[in-house]
Amino acid sequence: MIVLGIDPGSHRCGFGVVAREGRQLHVVASGVLAPGALPMAERLGRILDGLEDLIRRARPAEVAVEAVFSGASARSALVLGQARGVALAVSARAGLPVFEYAPSEVKLAFTGSGRADKDQMLRTARLLLGAAPELSDEADALALAVCHLARRQLRPAGAPAALDRLRPARRDHRRAP
Numbered sequence: 001m002i003v004l005g006i007d008p009g010s011h012r013c014g015f016g017v018v019a020r021e022g023r024q025l026h027v028v029a030s031g032v033l034a035p036g037a038l039p040m041a042e043r044l045g046r047i048l049d050g051l052e053d054l055i056r057r058a059r060p061a062e063v064a065v066e067a068v069f070s071g072a073s074a075r076s077a078l079v080l081g082q083a084r085g086v087a088l089a090v091s092a093r094a095g096l097p098v099f100e101y102a103p104s105e106v107k108l109a110f111t112g113s114g115r116a117d118k119d120q121m122l123r124t125a126r127l128l129l130g131a132a133p134e135l136s137d138e139a140d141a142l143a144l145a146v147c148h149l150a151r152r153q154l155r156p157a158g159a160p161a162a163l164d165r166l167r168p169a170r171r172d173h174r175r176a177p
Helices: 040-058 074-093 103-111 118-129 136-154
Strands: 002-007 013-021 024-033 062-066 098-101
Touching (some): 002 040, 002 074, 024 136, 040 074, 074 098, 103 118
Parallel strands (some): 002 062
Antiparallel strands (some): 013 024
16 A cells, blocks of 8 residues: 655645555655745646656555644635645546545654654654655655554454544535536
């Protein structure tokens, strides 16, 4: 099972592709897409291109994305929402199921503490996966993938995803006019 974790952001979009083979986890790819000081539309376009290329190369089966953090300012939430929209759209276009996790849930699954700080996330990525992330965005993306693999493993074979609190991103099923 290969999972792509995405920590969306318009200046830095972290990604982490983690494969589980039996009980072993290993990093397939990880990094940060940093489009630079461009206008918002161009930054989002570069993130879209980078994620499309990554999905094409890594061929994940599922995607885990960080849910919106409600404590952010309205402006921060809007910008984050735009970057999340790109991540969700790229995943949907590739036909991949998307699962969303709250930051505290990811931190708890990855480090054992729902209040882990950036340094603890970086250390855990190094210890657990042997990865060497330099930025917290990359460590957070790896943590998202690991969290999803852990939650997925808790589900009994053949059981619906709802049993282990895995929830695909909501889709609007209304018909277009």
